[in-house]
Amino acid sequence: MSAVTDRIDAAKAEGRVALVGYLPVGYPDVDTSIAAMRVLVEAGCDIVEVGPPYSDPVLDGPVIQHAAAVALEGGVRVDDAFRAVAEVADAGAVPVIMAYSNLMLSRGWARFADDLVAAGGAGVITPDLTPDAAPEWIAAARERDVDTIFLVAPSTTRERMQLTCDASRGFVYATPLMGVTGERAAVGDAAERVVGAAREAGAQRVGIGVGVSTGAQAKDIASYADAVIVGTAFVRALGDEGDLERLRVKVAELAAGVRGEA
Structure with a gap:
């Protein structure tokens, strides 16, 4: 068990289901991004994905790419990301980092894990890293009780x-689909299929991300997943203006959705 699983189980x-919110560090500036992460917690996020901006975010859509460029x-x-992790933990949510592998490798697998733990972080989501390509990272994470969160998609073989x-x-x-992140009008039935495939493979807790932008979508996903993951919709709400109140309203909408109130 871990802080991540404990929080998901507490929501259940x-x-x-749990609400997981993502924001990039440094957008529109470091202090505002950290204040925004506190808003995520205050408005209903159980877990916060802290995103260290990366120069080539190939899996991110235009909204997050823009935010990363500004940051x-x-x-x-990268040290700002660990500062954000500490602030999220202090605010009462479970912090994890969403990081591209080259950023982690340049810091060193063990040092990255040590810095995360020191800041109060619980895990790392690695969108461009597969388990068979990550033995050093998995070993470093296991030694420090850091959760290793990998991605699956409808195209993932059995x-x-x-x-x-x-x-x-x-x-x-x-x-639920291959491609870059971003809001979508409908998530589609692929989301439920990929959750089912993961459960058949033994996954006890599955979160759905990519495309979730409304309370109604969150309510639908909550009927079959364990966590709803939202990124682009929150980044868009924050905007270049750093509008914390607009962000708070959007988080509250998604938080109502995971509670079946949308």
Whole structure:
């Protein structure tokens, strides 16, 4: 068990699923991004994905790419991500980092895990890293009780689905489609299918991300997943203006959705 699984299970005990919110560090500036993460917690997020901006975010859509570019131009650093992790933990949510593998590798697998633990973080989501390509990371994470959260998609083969679910800790991150992140008018039935495939492979907790932007979508996903993951919709609400109140309203909408109130 871990802080991530404990929080997901606590939400289930309340008769709902967990809400996971993502924001990039440094957008529109470091201090505002950290204040925004506190808003996520205050408005209903159980778990917060802290995103260290990366110069080539190939899996992110235009909204998050723009936010990362602004953050990098502003001089954000990886250490700012660990500061954000500490702030999220202090606010009462479970912090995890969403990081591209080259960023982690450049810091060193063990050092990255040590810095995360020191800041109060619980796990790392690695969108571009598969378990078979990550033995050093998995070893460093296991030694420090850091959750390794890997991704699966509808195109994931049965063999690779099994491998990924076996290597994942905390939850399995399921995306209902291949492609970049971003809001979508409808998530589609692929989301439920990929959750089912992950459960067949032994995943006990599955979160759905990529495309979730409304309370109604969150309510629908809550009927079959263990966590609803929202990123682009929150980044868009925050905007270049750093509008914390607009963000708060959007988080509250999604929080109502995971409670079946949308």
